[in-house]
Amino acid sequence: MTLRLENLTVTLAGRRLVALDLTIGPGEIVTLMAPSGAGKSSALGAIIGTLPPDFAVTGRVLLGGRDVTALPTRLRRIGLLFQDDLLFPHLSVAGNLGFALPARMTDRSARIDSALGSAGLAGFGPRDPATLSGGERARVALLRCLLAEPQALLLDEPFSRLDTALRDQMRSLVFDRARNLGLPVLLVTHDIEDARAAAGPVLDPFGTATSSLSP
Template identity: 55%
Template structure:
């Protein structure tokens, strides 16, 4: 398994001369760094900067390195970073299997078998032909997670991914997501305002204050 590392070196993001956040961090393989803070504290700005879609009116200095490669100025699609959002954002015009195949690298061998194995892993064996609209919230969240993993990212950003799930489902999804990320050896950054998310992630917690 490849050992991926994500480093944030001397990051400083400002808007109209006001510094929103300053951060140095190193996230090792399978580690989850949690960033907490109230709305407006710069959590989403940090995520946008790392993912490669920070709006031009922000001033950012500092660097992001993924596996030693400087990704600071690369376009979003070339960074090798996967995203998991509040909403599963499944493609409505594709089947469940189509959603899973969507992000798989072109050279992937035997995609149908990989898709079926992936569905078994998340307790959805035989769901490949289903329309995503027929899935429950928890099932959609599991498909979104597996689609992300099958796209073979080198690091993962999680933006409040559990906030819309009910309490029981939230615990179940936390366990599933964090276990899968650790097993895949992916450095991950979790943005949340929920202390239980931070506790379940089990890694370092950085609090942004405003």
């Protein structure tokens, strides 16, 4: 599965924010690295289909060769992991994970238990999200995203609110899971350590290779 951004351009009030023409292969992580306000999040919004109508988007988003540009967000099969975990406070951990499972699945409890065990959270299903640590919440958010069976993954500065030790742990978990599943990944960040850990091409929102990784 590849994610192809074909001449994808985003403008707002005549100002061009994004201009990307690139292909992200299975298990590859491409980083968009730029300061806040430089268009990184606008690129993700264009890819997933959530930009407000004030933004003008041209070009195409192709996933596995299928043009998803005109599809609603829920049908694009593109997962998005935010810097905030956004867990539903009125649902248990298992309830949060179950919300993401495709309706066709019949072994829902088994899938949830297996996912929790794989992330070191065995037995956490009945827990209230409010009782979890920051790292536990981050892992649940990742599991919820992956249980929806996305065919590509977008990362919107998902590590920025974690402390240093936890940030390293979550980078490894997210990147390793994405590579093992063969997901094309686009990471947006302004943190040089995120880009280094991703170990892939580093671009700005205009598709220009950046020298930000240089000492």
